[in-house]
Amino acid sequence: MAIKSLDELKKIRDASKKKVDLREKGESTDNMIELLVGMATCGIAAGARETMKALNDAIEEAGLDNVKVIQVGCMGYCHSEPTVQASIPGKEPILFGNVDVDTAKNIIDKYIISGELLDDHVLNRTFRKA
Amino acid sequence: MSNYRMHVMVCAGTGCEAAESKIIIENFKEELKLKGYDQEIQVVKTGCFGFCGQGPIVKIQPDNVFYVKVTPADVKEIIEEHIIKGRRVERLLFEDPKEKVKLEKHDNMDFYKKQYRIALRNCGFINPEDIEEYIAFEGYEALGKVLTEMQPEDVIEIVKASGLRGRGGGGFPAGVKWGFTKNSPGDEKYVICNADEGDPGAFMDRSILEGDPHSILEAMAIAGYATGANSGIVYIRAEYPLAIKRLEIAIDQAREMGLLGENIFESGFDFDIILKLGAGAFVCGEETALIHSMEGCRGEPTKKPPFPAESGYRGKPTTVNNVETLANVCPIILKGSEWFSSIGTETSKGTKVFALAGKVNNVGLVEVPMGTTLREIIFEIGGGICDGKKFKAVQTGGPSGGVITEKDLDTPIDYESIKEIGSMMGSGGMIVMDEDNDMVEIAKFYLDFTQDESCGKCTPCRIGTKRMYEILERLTNLEGDMEDLEKLVDLGNMIKDTALCGLGQTAPNPVLSTMRYFPEEYEAYAKREKTKSYRIDPEKCIGCTLCAKACPVNCITGKVKEAHVIDESACIACGACFTVCKFDAVIKP
Ligand SMILES: Cc1cc2nc3c(=O)[nH]c(=O)nc-3n(C[C@H](O)[C@H](O)[C@H](O)COP(=O)(O)O)c2cc1C
Numbered sequence: 001m002a003i004k005s006l007d008e009l010k011k012i013r014d015a016s017k018k019k020v021d022l023r024e025k026g027e028s029t030d031n032m033i034e035l036l037v038g039m040a041t042c043g044i045a046a047g048a049r050e051t052m053k054a055l056n057d058a059i060e061e062a063g064l065d066n067v068k069v070i071q072v073g074c075m076g077y078c079h080s081e082p083t084v085q086a087s088i089p090g091k092e093p094i095l096f097g098n099v100d101v102d103t104a105k106n107i108i109d110k111y112i113i114s115g116e117l118l119d120d121h122v123l124n125r126t127f128r129k130a
Numbered sequence: 131m132s133n134y135r136m137h138v139m140v141c142a143g144t145g146c147e148a149a150e151s152k153i154i155i156e157n158f159k160e161e162l163k164l165k166g167y168d169q170e171i172q173v174v175k176t177g178c179f180g181f182c183g184q185g186p187i188v189k190i191q192p193d194n195v196f197y198v199k200v201t202p203a204d205v206k207e208i209i210e211e212h213i214i215k216g217r218r219v220e221r222l223l224f225e226d227p228k229e230k231v232k233l234e235k236h237d238n239m240d241f242y243k244k245q246y247r248i249a250l251r252n253c254g255f256i257n258p259e260d261i262e263e264y265i266a267f268e269g270y271e272a273l274g275k276v277l278t279e280m281q282p283e284d285v286i287e288i289v290k291a292s293g294l295r296g297r298g299g300g301g302f303p304a305g306v307k308w309g310f311t312k313n314s315p316g317d318e319k320y321v322i323c324n325a326d327e328g329d330p331g332a333f334m335d336r337s338i339l340e341g342d343p344h345s346i347l348e349a350m351a352i353a354g355y356a357t358g359a360n361s362g363i364v365y366i367r368a369e370y371p372l373a374i375k376r377l378e379i380a381i382d383q384a385r386e387m388g389l390l391g392e393n394i395f396e397s398g399f400d401f402d403i404i405l406k407l408g409a410g411a412f413v414c415g416e417e418t419a420l421i422h423s424m425e426g427c428r429g430e431p432t433k434k435p436p437f438p439a440e441s442g443y444r445g446k447p448t449t450v451n452n453v454e455t456l457a458n459v460c461p462i463i464l465k466g467s468e469w470f471s472s473i474g475t476e477t478s479k480g481t482k483v484f485a486l487a488g489k490v491n492n493v494g495l496v497e498v499p500m501g502t503t504l505r506e507i508i509f510e511i512g513g514g515i516c517d518g519k520k521f522k523a524v525q526t527g528g529p530s531g532g533v534i535t536e537k538d539l540d541t542p543i544d545y546e547s548i549k550e551i552g553s554m555m556g557s558g559g560m561i562v563m564d565e566d567n568d569m570v571e572i573a574k575f576y577l578d579f580t581q582d583e584s585c586g587k588c589t590p591c592r593i594g595t596k597r598m599y600e601i602l603e604r605l606t607n608l609e610g611d612m613e614d615l616e617k618l619v620d621l622g623n624m625i626k627d628t629a630l631c632g633l634g635q636t637a638p639n640p641v642l643s644t645m646r647y648f649p650e651e652y653e654a655y656a657k658r659e660k661t662k663s664y665r666i667d668p669e670k671c672i673g674c675t676l677c678a679k680a681c682p683v684n685c686i687t688g689k690v691k692e693a694h695v696i697d698e699s700a701c702i703a704c705g706a707c708f709t710v711c712k713f714d715a716v717i718k719p
Pocket of ligand 1: 295296297298299300301302304324325326327328329412413414415416417418450451452453455456557631632633
């Protein structure tokens with residue numbers, strides 16, 4: 001398809017941005033919200049892959065460009081897998097447990113977008129880090 | 131399009147490809163499919179990351195983890211550990227040579243910390259074979275802006291005001307050059323991109339073409355609009371097959387989207403680009419020789435004036451620009467001349483890409499603001515000299531330049547300052563030498579190159595460089611004398627004054643500059659005092675026989691527990707004996 005104007009080019013740019021989005025988010029360090037998904041054996045067995053996909057879908061649906069989803073190893077809460085830690089710059093990280101597909105969507109729609117905490121899914125940190 | 135959650139970015143520059151990155155990419159794709167992750171994880175082939183000494187490089191996004199020296203056999207582990215389980219593969223992380231700690235983010239590495247990437251902005255970041263990825267990073271917006279909102283004069287003004295100077299070696303202001311071509315009468319004009327890159331040791335132009343080919347096509351079209359040309363030609367050496375392939379793909383894609391061809395952005399401006407392959411002669415990088423070569427004539431230079439801007443390809447006004455020069459154009463159009471001119475020094479604006487090579491820990495491509503010191507480049511970005519040896523000199527400007535020594539390491543580098551300390555910017559090759567390098571041999575190496583590459587048209591270069599080389603051979607064979615040193619200087623200065631083109635005018639530089647900084651090394655050869663072989667100190671040798679076993683030419687003899695002897699006439703000075711000796715008994719030449 002031939003591009004005939006700067007506006008058409010910019011449309012293609014915006015559509016193509018999705019393709020490279022992960023890289024841009026990865027490079028930028030400031031003011032990104034990070035969602036860490038526990039993807040060790042326990043997490044995967046409990047459905048963390050679906051959770052991660054649900055998070056990504058919800059982010060795309062809401063059109064958020066300041067959230068990156070990163071998979072991490074076991075966070076130590078195997079009893080409540082899948083677990084997701086949400087780190088918003090300037091706020092205490094919040095740990096969510098038993099995050100199924102619906103809860104994942106709620107994390108984005110309620111917590112990330114409007115700051116609302118979710119009943120029954122917030123885990124308390126039981127250890128201190130060095 | 132399915133939604134990927136992770137990108138595995140694998141370098142497919144020439145360096146990493148030579149180190150099997152193609153197989154790595156295939157292994158990733160196969161293994162991900164096998165494990166059922168191919169719909170979630172995308173494998174992306176990218177251009178050069180610049181950190182070639184650590185290649186092949188694999189970067190995982192959005193985690194921003196940078197794996198180095200990856201082999202095809204490592205792929206399974208990266209997938210099983212990092213991609214499936216979210217655990218870093220520690221052993222493949224880069225280890226800081228000074229602090230000895232593992233670093234996972236490239237921004238924490240000294241190699242990247244001081245760099246500022248304008249020309250290399252997209253290299254290692256986008257798939258060079260996908261025009262949409264280029265567009266995602268504002269690709270072709272500069273061309274769109276120029277064609278729909280600006281007059282050719284305005285474009286030339288911006289480039290002039292930015293202070294952008296030619297990166298091909300001469301340092302001539304790009305905007306001024308464009309103005310000359312624009313003002314030369316004629317309705318048929320050309321834009322030529324000089325991608326000959328003949329300096330042995332320089333590879334920034336190749337990396338830009340391989341990693342971000344569209345940025346060059348776009349800049350050429352902008353130059354065409356500014357100067358009134360409708361045809362662009364990339365003159366590229368046939369020895370760069372990957373760059374050629376990526377350019378061909380890029381040209382096809384740009385044509386398909388109407389970004390090259392007729393009536394671009396419906397502005398009435400037509401521009402198309404073709405490739406011309408050169409056979410890889412150093413002199414064909416010189417712009418007049420390059421043009422003759424394109425015309426099907428012998429690749430020989432002619433006198434300037436007339437400059438190509440007046441009478442170039444087919445006798446028509448022609449702009450010749452280097453690849454790296456062009457790579458700076460689009461950001462200047464989009465971000466403005468003030469942004470660009472705020473970077474760099476008084477006389478030299480923007481950044482320069484250097485190809486860092488030789489005895490330095492972090493070999494690779496580095497892009498730094500003009501005014502960065504050599505010490506920062508070699509010791510911070512480059513991580514210092516290999517094996518803890520001492521720095522001796524750095525050769526810049528390739529076969530046309532000279533050596534810079536310890537005392538000038540803190541000079542902020544720009545076109546002028548580097549000339550003052552006796553070398554030149556050239557295309558940005560930077561070869562680091564340590565205490566073991568023989569400066570006479572280094573000079574001989576470069577002269578061997580230039581006398582071989584001399585096109586033979588003018589006598590000073592054809593015969594002069596040959597004679598200089600013969601004198602150097604005589605000296606290094608220990609058959610010369612002190613008079614030879616005077617002859618070298620005389621001959622060198624004469625060639626500089628009388629040769630026809632830049633090749634001959636600069637060919638004596640490596641000899642003259644090493645003579646200036648290391649006269650004692652030349653004298654040792656002239657007085658025939660230089661020993662070329664290793665020797666054994668009989669006082670220190672305990673007769674352990676390690677050296678005799680290590681010697682590849684069997685020129686070390688001696689009984690067990692008795693001092694050994696090296697046959698100096700057979701010694702090839704490989705240093706194997708020196709390396710294995712545990713008693714400091716082997717003496718270097
Ligand atoms: C012997 C010789 C070799 C050269 N080789 C190259 C080269 O490989 N690439 C290049 O861009 N310029 C080379 N040049 C410089 C070109 O003549 C010309 O100045 C340059 O392409 C202009 O582009 P710029 O103003 O963008 O630097 C060479 C010059 C000489 C004298």
